[in-house]
Amino acid sequence: xxxxxxxxxxxxxxxxxxxxxxxxxxxxxVALLGANGAGKSTTLLSIAGxxxxxxxxxxxxxxxxxxxxxxxxxxxGIAMVPETRDxxxxxTVRENLRLGAFIHxxxxxxxxxxxxxxxxxxxxxxxxxxxxxxTLSGGEQQMLVIARALMSRPRLLLLDEPSLGLAPTLxxxxxxxxRKLQQTGLTILLVEQxxxxxxxxxxxxxxxALGVVATTGNAADIAASSDLRAIYLGT
Amino acid sequence: MIAVFVQFIVDALTLGSLYAxxxxxxxxxxxxxxxxxxxxxxxxxxxxxxxxLLNGSPLPWLVMAAMAIIMAVLTGxxxxxxxxxxxxxxxVTAVLITSFAFSTLLQNAALLFISPRSRPVPLPELFSKxxxxxxxxxxxxxxxxxxxxxxxxxxxxxxxxxxVLGIALRAAASQFRMARMLGVPANLIxxxxxxxxxxxxxxVSLFWLGRIGSVVPSIGLEPLLVAFxxxxxxxxxxxxxxxxxxxxxALIDTSFNYLLPQDLLAFRDAFTFSIxxxxxxxxxxxxxxxxxxxxxx
Numbered sequence: 170x171x172x173x174x175x176x177x178x179x180x181x182x183x184x185x186x187x188x189x190x191x192x193x194x195x196x197x198x199v200a201l202l203g204a205n206g207a208g209k210s211t212t213l214l215s216i217a218g219x220x221x222x223x224x225x226x227x228x229x230x231x232x233x234x235x236x237x238x239x240x241x242x243x244x245x246g247i248a249m250v251p252e253t254r255d256x257x258x259x260x261t262v263r264e265n266l267r268l269g270a271f272i273h274x275x276x277x278x279x280x281x282x283x284x285x286x287x288x289x290x291x292x293x294x295x296x297x298x299x300x301x302x303x304t305l306s307g308g309e310q311q312m313l314v315i316a317r318a319l320m321s322r323p324r325l326l327l328l329d330e331p332s333l334g335l336a337p338t339l340x341x342x343x344x345x346x347x348r349k350l351q352q353t354g355l356t357i358l359l360v361e362q363x364x365x366x367x368x369x370x371x372x373x374x375x376x377x378a379l380g381v382v383a384t385t386g387n388a389a390d391i392a393a394s395s396d397l398r399a400i401y402l403g404t
Numbered sequence: 405m406i407a408v409f410v411q412f413i414v415d416a417l418t419l420g421s422l423y424a425x426x427x428x429x430x431x432x433x434x435x436x437x438x439x440x441x442x443x444x445x446x447x448x449x450x451x452x453x454x455x456x457l458l459n460g461s462p463l464p465w466l467v468m469a470a471m472a473i474i475m476a477v478l479t480g481x482x483x484x485x486x487x488x489x490x491x492x493x494x495x496v497t498a499v500l501i502t503s504f505a506f507s508t509l510l511q512n513a514a515l516l517f518i519s520p521r522s523r524p525v526p527l528p529e530l531f532s533k534x535x536x537x538x539x540x541x542x543x544x545x546x547x548x549x550x551x552x553x554x555x556x557x558x559x560x561x562x563x564x565x566x567x568v569l570g571i572a573l574r575a576a577a578s579q580f581r582m583a584r585m586l587g588v589p590a591n592l593i594x595x596x597x598x599x600x601x602x603x604x605x606x607x608v609s610l611f612w613l614g615r616i617g618s619v620v621p622s623i624g625l626e627p628l629l630v631a632f633x634x635x636x637x638x639x640x641x642x643x644x645x646x647x648x649x650x651x652x653x654a655l656i657d658t659s660f661n662y663l664l665p666q667d668l669l670a671f672r673d674a675f676t677f678s679i680x681x682x683x684x685x686x687x688x689x690x691x692x693x694x695x696x697x698x699x700x701x
Binding site for chain 1: 568571572574575578579581582583584585586587588589590
C-alpha cells in the first residue's frame with residue numbers, strides 16, 4: 170500500500186533521514202521505532218508531504234506521491250497525527266473536527282455520519298464540543314487530534330508518538346483505541362517511544378538509527394532480539 | 405460640556421473605525437504568513453486613483469466606489485502573486501524587499517502615469533452633509549464611517565465563525581502546516597487573506613479620502629504606519645487585537661487633539677508615540693495575545 174524507497178531528507182545541511190525503505194501492506198499496523206533523532210518524525214512528515222525529500226521516492230497505492238504538497242497527500246487518503254499534536258487551540262472542538270473534514274466539505278450528510286461515529290468512539294469530544302480545543306487536557310487533545318485525522322476518511326493513518334506526555338491510564342486508553350481502529354481495517358504507521366507496547370500491538374516493525382533502517386522484521390521477533398535496547402538508546 | 409463630549413466620542417469612534425479596518429487588513433495577512441505587507445498602503449492609493457480615473461463618468465457614486473474597492477482587492481491579490489508567492493518559501497528578507505519594491509513600483513507608476521500633484525476624487529453629496537443632534541453638529545460621513553465599519557466587522561466575524569473557509573483562515577493563523585495537512589490549500593488561504601486585506605483597504609480608502617477629498621502617490625504611507633502601530637498595540641497576531649488597537653490608537657490621538665494647547669498640536673504624534681512606547685514596555689506582546697504560535701511556513 171505504501172512503499173518508501175531510499176528516502177533522504179535534509180534540514181539545511183543536516184541529513185535527518187539518510188536512507189529509509191519502508192513497505193506497508195493494506196490493513197497492517199507497522200511500528201517505527203528508534204532513539205530520539207533517529208529520523209522517525211521526519212520520515213512521517215515527509216510521507217505526509219510537509220517535508221520535501223532530497224532523494225528517494227514514496228509510492229501510495231501504486232501512485233507516486235513524493236512531490237505532492239500536504240494538501241494533496243491528504244486527498245490521496247493519508248492522514249497525519251503529528252507529535253506536536255497541533256490542535257487549533259482557539260478553535261472549538263467541533264470546529265477542529267469540521268476542519269478535519271475539510272476535503273469532504275461539500276458532503277454534510279457524510280459529515281454528520283462521521284461525527285456520530287467519532288462521538289461514539291470519543292464520547293468526551295461530544296461533551297466538549299463547543300469548548301476551545303486549547304482548554305482540553307493533554308489526553309483529550311490527543312483524542313481530538315486522532316479524531317480530526319479520522320474525519321478525512323483516511324486509508325492510511327500516520328501516528329506520531331500518540332502516548333507522549335500522557336498519564337499511564339490515558340496511554341492505555343489511546344492504545345485501546347488504536348487497536349479498535351486497526352480492527353476496522355485501517356492501515357496504521359505508528360511511531361512510538363514506548364517500544365514494548367508498540368511491539369505488542371504491531372504486525373511488523375522497523376527500527377531506525379541515525380537516519381537509516383537498522384533492523385526490520387516481525388514485531389515479535391524484534392521484541393525477542395536482545396540488541397533492541399541498544400539500538401533504541403542509540404548506542 | 406455634554407456637546408463637547410459627544411463630539412469627542414464621535415470623532416474618536418470615526419477615526420478608530422478607520423484605524424481598526426486598516427489594522428485588520430494588515431493583521432489578516434501577518435497572522436498567516438508572519439510577514440508584514442509593506443505594499444498595504446498602496447492598496448488605499450490604488451482605490452483612490454481608481455476613483456479619480458472614474459471621475460466624470462456617468463456612473464452613480466456607489467458603483468464607482470464598488471469598482472475602486474474591487475481594484476484594491478485585485479491589487480491585493482496581485483501583491484501576493486508578484487511579491488510574496490515567488491519568494492515566500494525562500495526567505496523572510498526576500499519577501500520584505502519584494503513587498504517594499506512592489507510598494508515603490510505602484511507609487512512610481514502613479515507618479516509617472518498620473519501626476520505627483522494631488523488629484524481630486526469624486527465624493528457623494530451625502531459626505532458633505534451634517535446632522536444636528538441636540539446642539540452638536542455631526543458630519544454624516546462620520547456616522548457612515550462608523551456604521552459601515554460595524555457592519556463590515558460583524559460580517560467578517562460571522563464569516564470567520566460560520567464558514568469552513570473562515571474556520572480554515574483562523575486555523576491557518578495558528579498552525580499553518582497542520583491546516584495544510586488536513587487538506588486546506590495554502591495558496592487559497594493566502595490569496596483569500598490578501599483579498600480580504602484589499603477589501604478593507606478599499607473601504608478605508610473611501611472614507612479616508614473622503615476627509616481629504618484628493619489623492620496623492622504617497623497617500624498610503626500614513627495608513628500603513630497607523631495600521632502598523634495599531635497592530636503593535638493590539639497584538640500583531642490577534643484579529644480582535646487589531647480592532648482594539650485601532651480604536652485605542654484613535655482614542656489617544658483624539659484625546660491629544662482635544663487636550664493639547666494649540667502650539668503643541670504640531671507635536672501630537674510625538675505624544676502619541678510616547679504613550680505607545682509605554683504600552684509596549686507594559687505589554688510587549690500587545691494588549692491581546694494571538695493564538696498559540698505555530699511555525700512560520
